[in-house]
Amino acid sequence: xxxxxxxxxxxxxxxxxxxxxxxxxxxxxxxxxxxxxxxxxxxxxxxxxxxxxxxxxxxxxxxxxxxxxxxxxxxxxxxxxxxxxxxxxxxxxxxxxxxxxxxxxxxxxxxxxxxxxxxxxxxxxxxxxxxxxxxxxxxxxxxxxxxxxxxxxxxxxxxxxxxxxxxxxxxxxxxxxxxxxxxxxxxxxxxxxxxxxxxxxxxxxxxxxxxxxxxxxxxxxxxxxxxxxxxxxxxxxxxxxxxxxxxxxxxxxxxxxxxxxxxxxxxxxxxxxxxxxxxxxxxxxxxxxxxxxxxxxxxxxxxxxxxxxxxxxxxxxxxxxxxxxxxxxxxxxxxxxxxxxxxxxxxxxxxxxxxxxxxxxxxxxxxxxxxxxxxxxxxxxxxxxxxxxxxxxxxxxxxxxxxxxxxxxxxxxxxxxxxxxxxxxxxxxxxxxxxxxxxxxxxxxxxxxxxxxxxxxxxxxxxxxxxxxxxxxxxxxxxxxxxxxxxx
Amino acid sequence: xxxxxxxxxxxxxxxxxxxxxxxxxxxxxxxxxxxxxxxxxxxxxxxxxxxxxxxxxxxxxxxxxxxxxxxxxxxxxxxxxxxxxxxxxxxxxxxxxxxxxxxxxxxxxxxxxxxxxxxxxxxxxxxxxxxxxxxxxxxxxxxxxxxxxxxxxxxxxxxxxxxxxxxxxxxxxxxxxxxxxxxxxxxxxxxxxxxxxxxxxxxxxxxxxxxxxxxxxxxxxxxxxxxxxxxxxxxxxxxxxxxxxxxxxxxxxxxxxxxxxxxxxxxxxxxxxxxxxxxxxxxxxxxxxxxxxxxxxxxxxxxxxxxxxxxxxxxxxxxxxxxxxxxxxxxxxxxxxxxxxxxxxxxxxxxxxxxxxxxxxxxxxxxxxxxxxxxxxxxxxxxxxxxxxxxxxxxxxxxxxxxxxxxxxxxxxxxxxxxxxxxxxxxxxxxxxxxxxxxxxxxxxxxxxxxxxxxxxxxxxxxxxxxxxxxxxxxxxxx
Numbered sequence: 001x002x003x004x005x006x007x008x009x010x011x012x013x014x015x016x017x018x019x020x021x022x023x024x025x026x027x028x029x030x031x032x033x034x035x036x037x038x039x040x041x042x043x044x045x046x047x048x049x050x051x052x053x054x055x056x057x058x059x060x061x062x063x064x065x066x067x068x069x070x071x072x073x074x075x076x077x078x079x080x081x082x083x084x085x086x087x088x089x090x091x092x093x094x095x096x097x098x099x100x101x102x103x104x105x106x107x108x109x110x111x112x113x114x115x116x117x118x119x120x121x122x123x124x125x126x127x128x129x130x131x132x133x134x135x136x137x138x139x140x141x142x143x144x145x146x147x148x149x150x151x152x153x154x155x156x157x158x159x160x161x162x163x164x165x166x167x168x169x170x171x172x173x174x175x176x177x178x179x180x181x182x183x184x185x186x187x188x189x190x191x192x193x194x195x196x197x198x199x200x201x202x203x204x205x206x207x208x209x210x211x212x213x214x215x216x217x218x219x220x221x222x223x224x225x226x227x228x229x230x231x232x233x234x235x236x237x238x239x240x241x242x243x244x245x246x247x248x249x250x251x252x253x254x255x256x257x258x259x260x261x262x263x264x265x266x267x268x269x270x271x272x273x274x275x276x277x278x279x280x281x282x283x284x285x286x287x288x289x290x291x292x293x294x295x296x297x298x299x300x301x302x303x304x305x306x307x308x309x310x311x312x313x314x315x316x317x318x319x320x321x322x323x324x325x326x327x328x329x330x331x332x333x334x335x336x337x338x339x340x341x342x343x344x345x346x347x348x349x350x351x352x353x354x355x356x357x358x359x360x361x362x363x364x365x366x367x368x369x370x371x372x373x374x375x376x377x378x379x380x381x382x383x384x385x386x387x388x389x390x391x392x393x394x395x396x397x398x399x400x401x402x403x404x405x406x407x408x409x410x411x412x413x414x415x416x417x418x419x420x421x422x423x424x425x426x427x428x429x430x431x432x433x434x435x436x437x438x439x440x441x442x443x444x445x446x447x448x449x450x451x452x453x454x455x456x457x458x459x460x461x462x463x464x465x466x467x468x469x470x471x472x473x474x475x476x477x478x479x480x481x482x483x484x485x486x487x488x
Numbered sequence: 489x490x491x492x493x494x495x496x497x498x499x500x501x502x503x504x505x506x507x508x509x510x511x512x513x514x515x516x517x518x519x520x521x522x523x524x525x526x527x528x529x530x531x532x533x534x535x536x537x538x539x540x541x542x543x544x545x546x547x548x549x550x551x552x553x554x555x556x557x558x559x560x561x562x563x564x565x566x567x568x569x570x571x572x573x574x575x576x577x578x579x580x581x582x583x584x585x586x587x588x589x590x591x592x593x594x595x596x597x598x599x600x601x602x603x604x605x606x607x608x609x610x611x612x613x614x615x616x617x618x619x620x621x622x623x624x625x626x627x628x629x630x631x632x633x634x635x636x637x638x639x640x641x642x643x644x645x646x647x648x649x650x651x652x653x654x655x656x657x658x659x660x661x662x663x664x665x666x667x668x669x670x671x672x673x674x675x676x677x678x679x680x681x682x683x684x685x686x687x688x689x690x691x692x693x694x695x696x697x698x699x700x701x702x703x704x705x706x707x708x709x710x711x712x713x714x715x716x717x718x719x720x721x722x723x724x725x726x727x728x729x730x731x732x733x734x735x736x737x738x739x740x741x742x743x744x745x746x747x748x749x750x751x752x753x754x755x756x757x758x759x760x761x762x763x764x765x766x767x768x769x770x771x772x773x774x775x776x777x778x779x780x781x782x783x784x785x786x787x788x789x790x791x792x793x794x795x796x797x798x799x800x801x802x803x804x805x806x807x808x809x810x811x812x813x814x815x816x817x818x819x820x821x822x823x824x825x826x827x828x829x830x831x832x833x834x835x836x837x838x839x840x841x842x843x844x845x846x847x848x849x850x851x852x853x854x855x856x857x858x859x860x861x862x863x864x865x866x867x868x869x870x871x872x873x874x875x876x877x878x879x880x881x882x883x884x885x886x887x888x889x890x891x892x893x894x895x896x897x898x899x900x901x902x903x904x905x906x907x908x909x910x911x912x913x914x915x916x917x918x919x920x921x922x923x924x925x926x927x928x929x930x931x932x933x934x935x936x937x938x939x940x941x942x943x944x945x946x947x948x949x950x951x952x953x954x955x956x957x958x959x960x961x962x963x964x965x966x967x
Contacts, residue, residue: 058939064935096891101892103895193694200694203687209906212694243937287937388591396923397925398923400926410590416595420694435907436900437895437897438882439881443717454772458547459550462555
């Protein structure tokens, strides 16, 4: 395919900027982070507008999940970047004396960030915060499925950040393909596993390391709880499903596992809570995002097309195609081989799967690809321990949902099908850095036995040295010890 | 057509892993101890195999393969409890009240593809990491070092838990069959060309990778140095490491025009001390691994562009696959020998006017696995450390960083991705799972719809971390 000359020029400029060393200075990085904070402060309303346009996202959701997240992230990076940049000293065995070992983080160079459409501002700028704190130059490609946000980023970023070091390239499939043909020092992608494979295959051509923030079917386990705890759990489940971009979130709750005997009370309580949060019928729904595009709308509504699935609907099920709205929908025990239970839903449909005993949830989860997050509502300590040690997921949160996203001290990333690599907090800095090992030695105390020609004495010396047997070495050197015979 | 059923093997390994056996501390310790036992009781067999594959001097076999492995195993045994323990982390206002930790867990079933130059070390060192981290592991040794491959298959078959640790011998067909399976991690040591094939196969399954590759590791020699020590360390790192066939061997040297004659003279005299007047007859030098590589290296020496540039050595013994330590001076940048990783006993020396000019030469090439600088000039050291990107750097020595378990060993860019050694090996084969424990108390209604301006204010105040702001928001005072 024809590569646009603009792209080549942009990349050349970015590489030149990196070579100049400008992005490596602490002051430059801090200035960029402050610029991001300023951008967020001065354009909050425009951001809310863009998100309203792209997803019908309410400003509170937009602040909570996008603007607020970014401010926290940028502030944290600003306060910590100097510390993060400092070399870490490593211990060295005495044998190497005199010597100094340290690990020095350095930027990778020119990185590509491909953002997703569901949190189009934060999933674009949060990785950018990491890339910049680590001293890289960046190309950011926002998702074309959230065009207002993409446009906002393309127009606003150059007004605040150093455009010789950070460029926004808009576009769809073609633009992405062109970008993927280039040689990057790192690619950071947020999106689906299907596209994740395409990205990784393209990266393989250049041996480019990748961070892939993917998704999967994030299960929520609901154990038996007291009424008051259950009420809180219900709110968190409803919030974690529909309150998060109407179910279009990688760590959003995909489905719930519960014991059969609690299924009906669960459904009742969910219904009540949905009504309280969002309203009681299709035309009156508020505080709920819409589906991002017609094709995703079709994808999600088609999940209900299977008659066996439709038969399992116990609440909701209606939609407004004109406005791309789908009602919060609850299903009770849809067939496990239907698409709704084999693919990531990424929409406002919540299957409830019933089990005889809640412990069966472990096997249920383990039969399926490792999810990005497991949420488990339980107060049973033994069950918690079992879940922790017998399931694998990017993260596991007990008694809440989604909240781990804002814990800067916790790595955020998947495992297996749910992703490769991680970020947030210092992990963002690390993910865009190379940790360079540096060993400094001196010319003094050069040990003869290191060098050929080899003989038994040298062999003895080395064997003792490897065990850090300093006393033995002393004895050997003073001629008092010959301990090793040649091996038989 | 592969001679073994890779899919059936995977099924068995997954069943073993699913049983939970490999996750227990006891199992991991038993396997690590079995490896130590295997190395202690069969040292002679291992040394013999290395001699057969590479004519590797016994001391190199011991020093650079067996001893390093014993050290690695010993460290894992000593630290395993600590490595396996969850790491508590701080939580913040926004998730109060809560407690958080990071829990390491095994990835599952992993594949280690090893190389031929340190066939014992590069097979078992990653396996130590895989086992310490609680995984089931398949090891594919290199077929180019067949004696070692055979010994590994035999000894691991004898000493290890074969339901979880397997050795698959073979060449391209077997490797291809292995790469078609879905692994939870692939650890590959080798060259960039094959690494791309491995990466493409991994991409199909979203399998994460560690790639330990190579490159042209440069050594810069400044003038005010203890030349004898520097020369010896360069020789030890080049010819003393499998006769230059090592990923971290100094590939080429750069020094000033002025200093070059001194450097060359010292290298020559030390080389003679180490290997005698007729190095082809020395027992202290590995041979070239096979005729393919011998021919490859011969071609580098036959390149027209470098005729007349050989200033030391150049002798070859094709029958015994030996090439003498060879030094070349000022070969052109576009000669074959400067294009790819040499991986052999040839050392080109490039000269520059000022030692600082060497940085541009290095930066014009792909990022190497290692870069070395001999100098007493503090500013030059700082400049080098800051501006030269490589997997690892050593000042005033070569290759030693491999032996420091607190330093991560790995490449960047074309020289690789990921790292291992010490705890980094354990980490390379682990998933660090984030765990957040929340309570039902302290539920913040601002999180939930219906959304109101008051909730927005409270959220903002929380994000800003301002206690006063939070109070105001809670009390309903607007800005």
